[in-house]
Amino acid sequence: MDLDTVRTFLAAADAGQFQEAAAELAVTQQAVSKRIAALERDLGVRLFTRTARGAELTIDGQAFLPHARELLRVAERAAASVRTGHRPLRVDVIASRVAPSGLLRGFHRAHPEIDLDVVMLFDIETAVAAIRSGEIDASFRAVAMPGRPLPEDIAAVRVLDEPHQLLTGPAHA
Incomplete structure (x- = not known):
């Protein structure tokens, strides 16, 4: 149309x-x-x-x-959303059902005047490239990778420790 x-x-x-x-x-x-x-x-x-x-x-x-x-x-x-200087804050989360998504929902409720686009990028390399190019403003994800530090021009700050549980079946050793 x-x-x-x-x-x-x-x-x-x-x-x-x-x-x-x-x-x-x-x-x-x-x-x-x-x-x-x-x-x-x-x-x-x-x-x-x-x-x-x-x-x-x-x-x-x-x-x-x-x-x-x-x-x-x-x-x-x-x-x-793509006009220079007028686009919403773009933030990457690894999945919609993880704790950082909840943080973003809380942020949006507290600051409804700030336009927010939440995206889900596939991997850390894609997220780093998107941050460097300005396509996104931030990314919530685990970045600890032995032998693969983040590039020097990318800052990382610990913002959340998310509890995890190990689930096993009744017959598992």
């Missing part, structure tokens, strides 16, 4: 007139009509009823309206 077409649908829905939507979008009224027609073809429904006063949403148009708004919000968040 083309985002410009969705944007055009929203402009027309908000304005109630294709001509006013065209002026807002700086395109011709014919371009608005073509975009709306293309969207209606793609969806297989009529979104507007054309009237002498302009255009009114059909029931299908009313049903599509909140989803169209959400599509544009999600698209904007996606674009913002």
